[in-house]
Every structure is written in C-alpha cells, then in structure tokens.
Amino acid sequence: MNRTSAVRPVGPRRVKGNRKVSRRIANTTAIVIALLTVFPLYWMVLSALKPDGEINSVDPRPWTWHPTLDNFRDAFGVSGFGGYFLNSLIVATVVVVLSGLVSFLAAVALTRFDFKFRTTILVMFLVAQMVPVEALTIPLFFLVRDIGTVAPGFGLSTLGSLMLVNLAFSLPFAIWMLRGFVKAIPESLEEAARIDGANRFTILWRILFPLVAPGLAATSVFSFITAWNDFVFAKTFILDTDHQTLPAALMVFFKPDENDWGGIMAASTLMTIPVLIFFVLVQRHLVSGLGGAVKD
C-alpha cells in the first residue's frame, strides 16, 4: 500500500483528505457487501450446527449456544456417504486434468494454425456453450447407453460416463478462455526456440505451458465446479448406488412433507468445503486468469 502511495504525485492537502475519506467509504462499503455475500454460507453452516429444537424454532437467532454435530452425523450416516464423496472427487479431478489438457491443445490449434474450418469450429464451440443441459437428458441417456455397449467403462452407472459428459460440457468455455491467453503470447518466442532447435513438444511444454498456467488455473475452477456440483448428469446416468456422487447424499434429506433442513444444511456444508479449498488454491490466479477471456 505504501509503495503505491509513494509513486503517486503528492497533491494538495484537500485532495489528500478527500482520498482518506473516500478510502474509508470504500472500506466500509466493501465490508458490508462482503458480509452480505457471506451471510447465506454463514446461515447454512449455522443451521447445520444448530440442534433440532432451534432449527424448528419460530424465532431463529443468528447464533447458537448449543452447537451440535448431530446433523453432520446424520449426513455421514447416509449409507455410502464416504463412497459418494470419493466418487465426486475422482470425477472432478479427472475432469479438471483432462479438460485442461484438451482445451490447451485446442487453444494452441486455434491460435497457431491457419486452417480452413477454424471459424466454423469457433462458432460450433460458442453454440455448444449455449446448450441447455436439462433439455438434453433424454438424448444423453441414450447416447451413454449406446456408448456403453462399445466401451463398457463409459456406459450407464459408471464414473466414466460422468467424466466423459462433464469433460465435454466444460470444454467450450475453457477453450474460449485459453484462446485469449495463447493469443497474447508473442509467436516470436516460439520461433526463437525453433531456431535454437527445440521441437514442438519442448516448445509446448517449456515455453507455452508456463505462460498459460494462470489461465489453466482459472479454467480448472470452472471445470471443477461443473463436475463437482453436477446434479443432472449423475441423476440421469447413475442407476445403481455404488457409483452415486455427493448430490445423491444431499437428496436423501429432501422430503415431500417437510424437509430435514438440518441435514440438508450439514450435507451442503460438507459439499461446499472442497470447492472452497480449491478456490483458495487458485484464487491468486483468478483475476489474471480471467484476463485471457476478456482479451479481444
């Protein structure tokens, strides 16, 4: 902070005073907004920790003096919860890695090669981005079933099917974002390396990849969220209990008469933690990462 204010030219005192006031206003506004944004999460965790009597109280308080882990115990008590969690983690991890790899290659192709159908492919990716997932459940069900007869690892009730479909749906946006990144890297860098005798792979791995890394970090966020939070595909393809993912555990607490709100909030809390951790890991790159998407 000191560094930036030292660089700025020292203005008249009035301006300086104004700046102090405006900084205080900015600070207060930002903190109020931050508290508002975090409140639903706070209420979720709080509700998860409240004993049953307080959850069903007609006079809910924004604190609790009797925190309990009962709701979390209920959530873990859903048979197969550990397995569901692991399944979700496996699917999301595979999707993140493959999505990064495939979209990186595609972004390089779209920026570094000059070929006939480039515009067609770009439009195709943009259109793919607009596909409403809920509209495709029936055709996707049949597609996955048919794929299963050829490649059983990707058929119905397999984690492979979730990986495949989540991967494909995460690609258009990832490619679009990475394209901006690769485009911004001067081609002269690669040419210099080529003259020095580096081959394609070396150029890709040693030069392009590190420069695109922040973009990959940002795209990984999107593919992780897509895969981790997916309800629709899991509900459509997974017909047995062994290959369910976390949303299935959450669904147990929704009841036709009155929902088990404590259980829902506890399961939701458990489901949110891994995503938050993932965000913590990549947050540093998020702004610069999104920069790729907004470059023309």
Next chain:
Amino acid sequence: MAETAVRRAPTVVTRVKKALAPLPWIGPAVLLIGVVVLWPVVVMVWSSFQRIRRTGIVVGSNGTDNYKKLFDEPDFVAVLWNTVVWVLVVVAITLVLSLFLAQLFNQHFPGRRFARWAMIVPWAASVFMTAVVFKWMLHETHGAINTLMVDLHLMDAGKDWLGRPSTAMPWMMAVAVFVSLPFTTYTLLAGLQTVPGEVYEAAKIDGASTWRTYLSITLPLLKPAILVAVVINLINVFNSFPIIWAMTNGGPGYETATTTVFMYQLKASDIGESAAMSVANFAMIIILVAFFLVVSRNKETDR
C-alpha cells in the same frame, strides 16, 4: 524439369500434411463436443418432430404438431414473458452492480483482500444449494429473513414469499443476481487491470472529473470485458434452471416458470412437446446472443 517435378511432389505431401497438422491438437476437443454435446442436440431437434409415448418410445412422425401444441398452450405467452423479464432484469442488475463492485475492488484499501475473498463464496457454492439455502432463509416461520424483518418492525408477521408469484419472482431474481455477481465482477476486474494507469494520470492532469473519466475512459476500455460478461450471463441466466426449480418448481402452476423450467415441466406429460420447447429455447438463445454480438460489433465500427 526434373528439378521442378521433384519439388512439386513434396508440395502435395506437405499440403496434405499441413491440412492435417492441426488435427491432433483440435481433434479431441471437436470429437468430444461433437459427439457428447452437439449430437444430442441433433437428436433433440429430431425428436421434436416425433410422437413419443411417455415411456420414451417413439411412435412415429408427428410433423409440426408438437410445435402447434406448444404454441397453443394457454400458459405459453405468460411463460415467454416471464423469461424475457427474468433475463433482462437479472442480466442488467448483475452488470450494473458488478461494474460498481469491480471499480470498488480495484481500489487499494485495507479490507480489499477480505472483500475479494467473500465475493468468491457464492461462486464456489453450487447454484442449486444456494437456492436451497435462500429457500430456507425465506421459510415462512423458521426463516432468517422473515424473523429479521419482523424484528425490525418492517412486517407484523412472516410472509410466504415463495408461495405467491408476485413476491417469488423478485426473490428468485435476487438469487440469480447473487450467484451471477462473482464471475461478472471478477471478469470486469480482469478487464480493469488491462487499463494502463497513465491514461488516468493524463485525464487527471486535464482536470476531468471522476465521473467523466469513468464514462469516457474506463467504460470504453472495459468494453471487451463487458462483452464477455454479458454474453456469458445471457447464456447462463437464460438457461438457468436450478434456482427456480429449487425454490418454486415453477409453480404455482406455471406462473413462475421460464421457458427452461417449462420445458422440464412438459417432460412429465409430453416428451415430444418438451423437445419442441427445447428447440425453441435453443433457437431463442442463439438469436439473442447473435443479435447482441452483431449490435455490439456494429457500434465498434462506428467509432
């Protein structure tokens, strides 16, 4: 002669090689998107012209009857109107708030880190779960929001906000804005960081007011970021399903349904009609985005 022949022979090979060179790079992406995303769209379009039993068995061609039935649906116009309001209001409010937030977060102040962190939370939580938490907070008797408003003497007793369309719609729009803010703000923040600082120094020397500087310098430079933010938001908000589904199920009746939710509701009674709605839905969003892109491109060439 011989020399040219020798030279010409490899050109054919190199030409083929050159044409195929991008294939290993772009191939996997095109294959995956083509088979898993676009092929089902083709099937969807095809099935919108079929007569389909509720069990999913295709009986035969239905011509354009699915579409006729859809457009004659008594609630169709109301649902369409809901969708227009939903998309316009949510995207517009999201954009305005995000422009403000991005500007705020781009300043240096002690709480900045905390505020930027907080902004990530609605992004990380799944949209469905956020909607469920809001539904819980809006609960008529056990909800945080009702209790708070009663305590502040804004109301005498808790309200069933989600039970009536006139109050359910604004709340669901608020949730949609809430979940759209983080991405939009971060995208605009990324855009702001591409604006070089010298531009502002120059404006300051010229004596331009803050507001004036913002309108004539920041906004035009922010245009590529705004474009990306609006396109992505148009798509996401238009296709948004979990918020309405989790909070009201589109009900009572179809009164709080957008076309995306309507399409899902129709699936229970008539798969063919539902497919027709999907196709109409998809066509609408493509036209909407194309229209937006063309309009913004035209403005660009005017300058």
